[in-house]
Amino acid sequence: MPSVPVVEISPSTLFSPLPLNVASPEAVLATAPELPLGTYLVQFFLLTGIVLVLGIFLLRYLRDRLPGLALPSGGSRNLRVVERVALDPQRSAYILAAGQRQWLLVSSGDRVTTVAELGRHDLTPDFPSAVEKESTQREKV
Numbered sequence: 001m002p003s004v005p006v007v008e009i010s011p012s013t014l015f016s017p018l019p020l021n022v023a024s025p026e027a028v029l030a031t032a033p034e035l036p037l038g039t040y041l042v043q044f045f046l047l048t049g050i051v052l053v054l055g056i057f058l059l060r061y062l063r064d065r066l067p068g069l070a071l072p073s074g075g076s077r078n079l080r081v082v083e084r085v086a087l088d089p090q091r092s093a094y095i096l097a098a099g100q101r102q103w104l105l106v107s108s109g110d111r112v113t114t115v116a117e118l119g120r121h122d123l124t125p126d127f128p129s130a131v132e133k134e135s136t137q138r139e140k141v
Contacts, residue, residue, distance in 0.1 A: 064089060 065086075082095040082102065094105045095118065104115040 079096070079098050082097050084095075085093045087093055087106075091106065091108045093115075094107065096103050096105055102118040104118055106113050106115055
């Protein structure tokens with residue numbers, strides 16, 4: 001069985017800086033140390049793994065903090081979440097619609113509580129203009 005040649009590479013060879021006064025790519029290649037293919041593969045897989053792990057943690061962090069980033073769960077014809085507001089990292093308030101009816105729900109961990117059924121007068125579609133309209137009516141009085 002033929003023996004596989006072992007190439008020892010020192011850290012100073014791997015991380016030695018290239019000269020800054022090099023003018024052509026050929027000169028850079030001439031001064032760069034030749035590394036075996038296995039070194040490049042190990043670096044590639046190591047960096048790819050680190051990027052994937054960081055990406056997973058970032059997506060989980062953003063999913064909890066930004067509700068609009070949540071992926072749709074297949075959708076429903078009759079039931080939809082109209083709005084969600086995070087009260088804190090463990091609690092959220094939802095407006096849930098089924099047909100023409102709407103409810104205000106609060107979820108805390110694995111528990112969901114119905115606060116109230118909402119009517120048309122409870123929801124204001126254009127909140128800033130409604131506040132402005134109400135403030136002008138108060139000024140007239």
